[in-house]
Amino acid sequence: MKEIQKELNKNLSHKQQMKLFFLNNFNGKVMMRRSQKFGGWLSAMIMPIIGVIIGWGLLTAFFIPTGWTPVAQINDYVVGPMIAYLIPILIGFHAGKIVHGNRGGIMAAFVVFGVIAGNKYNPGWWDGAAASPQFLGAMIVGPIAAGVLKGFDKLIEGKIRQGFEMLVNNFSMGIIGAALALGAFYGMPWVINGISYLFMLIVGGLVNNNIIFLAAIIVEPAKILFLNNAINHGIFTTLGIPEAAEAGKSILFLLEANPGTGLGMMLAIMIFDKKLRGQAGGASIIQFFGGIHEVYFPFALMRPAFIIALIGGGLVGDAVFQIAGAGLVAPASPGSIIAIFAVAGANGAGNYAAIAGGIAASCVTSLIITSLIFIINRKKYAKQNQESLNVAKLQTVKLKGKESKVIKTDTVKNEINEMPKLIIFACEAGMGSSAMGAGLLRKKIKAAGLDIEVKNYPIKELPTNAEFVITQETLTNLAKQKVPNAIHRSISNFLDNEFYENIIVELKKKVK
Structure with missing residues (x-):
């Protein structure tokens, strides 16, 4: 099909080709999908460590000078370093892990430290500029660093002499990581400071003019269009x-x-x-x-x-x-x-x-x-x-276009041939709807007396040996690509009791 389209495009004038290109790549539907994908990416980086951020918030509430029970030592040596170092590095690690597994996560954490140190060295050019938590820097640099390492690993794949794999892997990470960390130290502060300054002007303008409430004009429709992740986690x-x-x-x-x-x-x-x-x-x-x-x-x-x-x-x-x-x-x-x-x-x-x-x-x-x-x-x-x-x-x-938790469809994709040991609920971040669905099914499986474990995962981290996977309908194809040999079920409303009852009925048929 692609070859036919290429042949047809050859017969078009340059102007017609450009028009077709913009229609295919920059129409409203495509742009919305890309915005949703960007929001999902931000969510995948931030959501897994929200618990840590909440923990930091609770420590802040108790122990900062204006907290419930102020403790100077905890404020200076726990609360401050946690937001300056721990949280950005965790964001970077998880972002890198999404791109290239644990190896990518470690590389990302290494380079994010360079961003943090660079921000302390160069906090900004405006009056009163001071070092700030490098969340944005971690979200930018983490995936890039992991992507560079992933590209190098693919380049040398199958070309290393037997017995030298560990040596090459360790030194390649060290050399590439050191180079990227130095580049991040000197170069990224200018990028991050520029973006932060722009955001500061926008948000500061809204706050100073007492019109921050106007954000609702964007936020509320963005929720319905599933663009809220980009706004919430990104800004x-x-x-x-x-x-x-x-x-x-x-x-x-x-x-x-x-x-x-x-x-x-x-x-x-x-x-x-x-x-x-x-x-x-x-x-x-x-x-x-x-x-x-x-x-x-x-x-x-x-x-x-x-x-x-x-x-x-x-x-x-x-x-x-x-x-x-x-x-x-x-x-x-x-x-x-x-x-x-x-x-x-x-x-x-x-x-x-x-x-x-x-x-x-x-x-x-x-x-x-x-x-x-x-x-x-x-x-x-x-x-x-x-x-x-x-x-x-x-x-x-x-x-x-990705995950939804509220639609009313449950489509059976294939038959259960043998009793699975583990059923996985997967959604975009692996923490919201999938956790709720897993909890509901877990209770029903226990009530039915079945010995089956139920877990929830982010769709991007599905284990390759998964046996039985439940996803929202629009995520099922992606789940099949990741674990093609698993049994797949599609759900649209994670509160749909009938869907869970049907799963239990199917499973009971396989009890010997």
């Missing part, structure tokens, strides 16, 4: 942690994590839509207390006007956060009410009240706007039913 987390280290908290951690907007929309659906009341109720609990926001996306896509309610709720909630001076000491991940209050820090009762007020305001605003939309469109919405929601869920899959 808010990167800029929020240095701000929290300096000021004790950051509003940036609240902008995307706020669960109030989705809750308000779901409450309105529960009030006005009897047909979907049950599903909306379950989804609202998972979203608000579990922090998995994607469960409400199909309801918004089913009735796109609801996105206006989400934006309105986000604007009002963020405005309250800003006016009241709310902030968190670390990212709230997942974005649940429990996680948010857990990292509110020792910033006084006023901060807790400000956070609660902002979430409540966004919820009420979203509820009111969604209710008005329901009233205005009551005749149209009365004709919609479960089938309409199913269509919206399929639309969510198409928009996602």
Whole structure:
């Protein structure tokens, strides 16, 4: 097919070829897919160490000079070095591991240290510039360093004399790592400082002009389009942690994590839509207390006007956060009410009240706007039913292009020939929907008396010897490429009880 396309393209003029090139590579759908892929990449680097970042946030809340129980030694020798060295190096290691396994991770950690040291040597050219946590530097340099080593390893593959493998592997990593670390030390500070300065101007302009709440205009639609990872992990987390280290908290951690907007929309659906009341109720609990926001996306896509309610709720909630001076000491991940209050820090009762007020305001605003939309469109919405929601869920899959946790499909890909010892749930980061799905299936397997282990993995780290893999439908092809010999099942709604029951029935048939 590609050869035919090349032949056809030869007959086109240069102008027509250029037009075709831009249509194929820069149309809205392709650009959105690329943005989603970029967001997924950022998520894959940051999400596995969110627990460490939260741990750092808790240490900050307790032991910094303005914390609950200030301890100077812990602040100076634990909290400070942890954010300056440990977290960026962990980000770099995991980024490198994604590219080239453990060897790539070690190389990335080596080079990221050069970035950290370089930032201390050259913190910036503007007045008041000081060394800052190199999260962004780690996310840029880590994959590049691992990629360079991977390229070298492929270049010499099969060309090393027997018995010299360890020598070549160790010295190649040392020589390449030293060269890249020196390059990162002298060169990367200029790149990172330039990017950081640009972000600082943008965010600083929003804060100084008291319009940081306008971020909701971008954040809320970005959630529905699955572009929130690029914004949240690429910008808010990167800029929020240095701000929290300096000021004790950051509003940036609240902008995307706020669960109030989705809750308000779901409450309105529960009030006005009897047909979907049950599903909306379950989804609202998972979203608000579990922090998995994607469960409400199909309801918004089913009735796109609801996105206006989400934006309105986000604007009002963020405005309250800003006016009241709310902030968190670390990212709230997942974005649940429990996680948010857990990292509110020792910033006084006023901060807790400000956070609660902002979430409540966004919820009420979203509820009111969604209710008005329901009233205005009551005749149209009365004709919609479960089938309409199913269509919206399929639309969510198409928009996602990667992982989704909320669509209603379960397609059997092949038959179970023998009892597996391990069932793997895989999703983009291996921590959200897959962890929830694994927990649900684990309980059902235990209740059925089956001796099968259930684990959750990131899709990029599926073990090659996997026997039974469950993924969201749009990830199944990727899972098959990684483990073609495994049994594969596709799920769209990780809360779909019927899907799990069907799996148990199939497994029981193989019990001898």
